[in-house]
Amino acid sequence: MNDYIKVGKIVNTHGVKGYLKCVPLTDDMERFEELKYVYTEKDNTKRKLKDVWYRNNMVYILLENINDMSTAETFRDSYISILEDQLRELPEDSYYIFDLEEMEVYSEDGEYLGKIKEIYQTGANDVYEITNKNKSFLIPAVKEVVKKVDVENKKMVINVIEGLLE
Secondary structure (H helix, E strand, C coil): CCCCEEEEEEEEEECCCCEEEEEECCCCHHHHHHCCEEEECCCCEEEEEEEEEEECCEEEEEECCCCCHHHHHCCCCCEEEECHHHCCCCCCCCCCHHHHCCCEEEECCCCEEEEEEEEEECCCCEEEEEEECCEEEEEECCCCCEEEEECCCCEEEECCCCCCCC
């Protein structure tokens, strides 16, 4: 399922009718209400969303042809995904996490700093973990630091402020 974009991880079942309890992998949980279908990673099947509701930052979904707890249980620890044409248009200077992962990071002077290995969503702003060989450092995803993001060429340019790479 390499061409798919993961939008949720199935972590449990809920009830006896086949509901799946999911951790959303999107900033906007209510985005699930707009989706008419998703793909289940376990069996690479396109399934209609029959019902969606939310509780405690979790998404509960009922999918076509998953009608009981036993069937739902087989999907635990797998993902639900969408195709790229189901993505929303993002505001300027906003990016999908999958676009940033493995992006090469350079200083404004052109020095190669490493690749983005992990993205942490902290609430105030995201934080990018940059790794290069045995070194790793964290940079905040704020305009003062991140100067240019070129998604097409997988390249980011940052302002290396004092103490950032220590």
